[in-house]
Amino acid sequence: MTILVTGATGNIGRQVVEHLNKRGADVRALARDPSKANFPDGVSVVQGDFLDVDSLRNAMSGVSTLFLLNAVVPDEFTQALIALNVARSAGIERIVYLSVIHADVYVNVPHFAGKFSVERMIEQMDFKATILRPAYFIQNDLTIKDVITGYGVYPMPVGDKGLAMIDVRDIAEIAALELLRREQASEPLPLNRINLVGPETLTGTDIAAIWSDVLARQINYGGGDTQAFERNLKQFMPAWMAYDMRMMGERFLTDGMLPGAGDVERLTQLLGRPLRQYRDFASETVASA
Template sequence: MTILVTGATGTVGRQVIEQLVKRGADVRALVRDPAKANFQAGVAVAQGDLLDVDSLRGAFSGVSTLFLLNAVASDELTQALIALNLAREAGVERIVYLSVIHSDLYVNVPHFAGKFAVERMIEKMGFNATILRPAYFMNNDLTIKDVVTGYGVYPMPIGSKGLAMIDARDIGEIAAIELIRREQSAPPLPLDRINLVGPDLLAGTDVAGIWSEVLGRPIAYPGDDTAGFEENLRQFMPSWMAFDMRLMSERFLTDGMIPEPGDVARLTALLGRSLRSYRDFASEIVASA
């Protein structure tokens, strides 16, 4: 049977597809523009999006397992609920959903609250699902590497509580492992939630220190200016999204993104290797420059 991957052309979606192909899965990718697909040989492409009911019905035909990823959008919850209802209509019972860590804690942050609502719907609708809850993506920092290297500062207001940052490649591989596990299981597997975290809990000063060591020169952490963060984001994203990101960063400062006991050990066992560290990530960026 076929595994359908939504969000297929994004940072995580591409990693999921690559890992599924490596494992010999029958993969179908849902994309808005097939010209941008550029996937490995053997990956089927279904054109459509999560608000196009007709295209989704076609994409779900013959699908047994769904990887559901919704990008941050003003109608993210609507997209997810349409996908879940059409999946159930098509007889899809097995789902891996990409949520976010502390979705039940960051209750005032729109995209966190939306993902928690989707988690509840998955549970109430009776899907056999794995809910993946990733912490902050290290790969988000690709967008600010020029600020780090050019201006000598790490500008993300992540505070001092600590974020257990994870590499998107690890997210993609864990998602693929869970998709295959559910796809190949004869009996339905019970609902499960997995926190996706990196090996280290990092404050802003810690990340600046890593960049200092990797670059061989001082990199400063200027502090926790969430208002300035929002203002900068408004230059290249809608105001509602920039405000959403500000609210998230404010929860970084008050709550952090803290793993539960056993999270790192569970992920290490699942992968059969160590999780990638932020130092690994930063070193790769510097080496490729």
């Protein structure tokens, strides 16, 4: 049987495809432009777009398990709902959906609210799914490395509650393992949710201290001003997205992004190894500069 990976050309989706391929799964990768897709031998590539229903019907034909990953876009919920309806029509029961941690708490943050609505639709449509709820991606900080190294400031509004940041490489491997677990089960498995977190819960000051150690010079935390954060983001992303990120930052400050009891131990057991630390990412980023 076949596992369809959506978002397959993105950072996480591509790694999911590679993990599945290495483990001998029959993988089909969804791409808007297959001519630009570069996947390992044995991976089938199919053209498709979430808003092109006929292309989704074709992509999902003969598929047994679906990895649903939607980008943060204005019509994210519509795209996901179309995909779920087409999946049901195609007879697909087994799904792994990439949501976000605290989707039911950060209710005023647009892309969190959208993902929580998708979670509700998965339940209402009685899919047999794993809902993965990742915390903040460590690799998001690649977008601010020049600010850190050039100005000596860590600018993300992390606050003092802390974020259980997770490496995208761990996210992808866990997603692949869950897809295989569902694909290989003799019967569709019941719905479950897994928080995807890193091994540490770090404050803004903690992260600045890590960069200080790695760079061997003082890096200060300066990220508490969410208005300035939004203003800076608008220089390189649409205004709606910058505002969405600001709303998320404000919830970082008031609520944090904290793991649940046993989350770290569960993920460590699932991977069979320790979770990657933020310090590893910072060291790798500096070494590759």
